[in-house]
Amino acid sequence: MSISRRTLLRNTAALGAFAGAGFPHVWIKNADLAHATGGEIKVGVLFSLTGTTAIIEESLNKATLLAIEEINAAGGIKGSKIVPIVEDPASDPATFSEKARKLVVGDKCVSVFGSYTSASRKAVLPVFERQNNLYWYPTLYEGRECSKNVIYTGAVPNQQQDEFVPWLINKFGKKFYLIGSNYIYPKEENNYCKKLLEKHGGEVAAEEYVPLGHSEFSSVINKIRATQPNVIFSTVVGDSVVALHRQYRAAGLDPEKMPMASLTTSENEVAAMGGDAAAGHFTSAPYFMVYKSPENEKFVEAYKKRWGADKVTHFVSEACYFQVHLFRQAVEKLATSDLTPPNIRDAVKGQETIAPQGKVRIEPENLHTWLWPKIAQAKSNGQFEILVEAKDWLKPVPYAAYPGQVCTDKGLVVEKS
Ligand code: ACM
Secondary structure, eight states, X not given: OOOOHHHHHHHHHHHHHHHOTTOOOOOOXXXXXXXXXXXXXXXXXXXXSSSTTHHHHHHHHHXXXXXXXXXXXXXXXXXXXXXXXXXXXXXXXHHHHHHHHIIIIISOOSOEEEOSSHHHHHHHHHHHHHHTOOEEEOSXXXXXXXXXXXXXXXXXXXXXXXXXXXXXXXXXXXEEEEEEESSHHHHHHHHHHHHHHHHHTOEEEEEEEEOTTOOOOHHHHHHHHHHOOXXXXXXXXXXXXXXXXXXXXXXXXXXXXXXXXXSSOOHHHHHHHOHHHHTTOEEEESOOTTOOXXXXXXXXXXXXXXXXXXXXXXXXXXXXXXHHHHHHHHHHHSOGGGOSHHHHHHHHTTOEEEETTEEEEEOTTTSOEEBOXXXXXXXXXXOEEEEEEOSSOBOOOTTTTSTTEEEETTEEEXXXX
């Protein structure tokens, strides 16, 4: 086989970019991955280990590292070990941006797994778009984003609310009190909720936002008493979830008559607040720790073995876990010299894996994930009871609240009306 000098130079440069200084001048395009990467594939792990969202992000860090360790223990990816570079962005969007830049530009990671809040995702987005790198975002979020530099593995509003809102109206009544933390995610989620309320004959009793990290809910609870809604629809995040539930209970409100219906309260926040404060309230999500599947049994057992028998898994840590396995599958598809973030993105389009929640798939059109919606009620033992399970996986529609706008592989298409 002959190979031109130009091809040889191009391939050597491509390989060198990943191998760093001292890489032997291997010019065979399909040299084995371990050889070409120096036996290492560097990825960033960017979850807050301190600050107001550490309550949840610390568990996302753990689930990500667990998946990486599992892959490495099984021999890595075609012989190359995944090397996680962990940074603590301290629940601060500006620090997220600074650390993301360090991971992408300084450490030359080929992907970064990170973020809980949409505020932090928005803060890192320009880094990934400018560097044409890849951010793997595991959290439920508001949609209305269409980036070729993000793989979104958490639920978007249609996947958490389409079934949940009419179910709540049917079971408890039509008057909803919308309470959220004050940033983009709760506002967009509530925008979608209001459209569903209108469609299904519901109404908004009040809409209120509290600062991130807010812990004093007495005035909110007084307003709830005064307005007497049927449902308190909560998109409060972080430590505030714990404060809200505890103060609701201390105020003597009754979940049987006026439950909280949350898109953000998982087993993790329930563990922090105590099962009694959570009992009776509802969450809609694609995954709950009690879900019965062989893949979930394995995930829960491995997580507890690695991080402690008292630890819980939840719908964001599950996405952290399966998205690392999707990363592995994508890299496995690539030839050695093709190990670049844009190529990893192309390889992950349409990838499927049997996740703990069921089979998931990256939608090639918009890089979001097909998921399995579920509705569950919190119990005093800290776990949920699943009451409703979707019969089929649900397509992600990130612009569901914006008719005429569609995220496609060519970018956002706005249809003329
Ligand atoms: C969120 O900010 N996406 C929970």
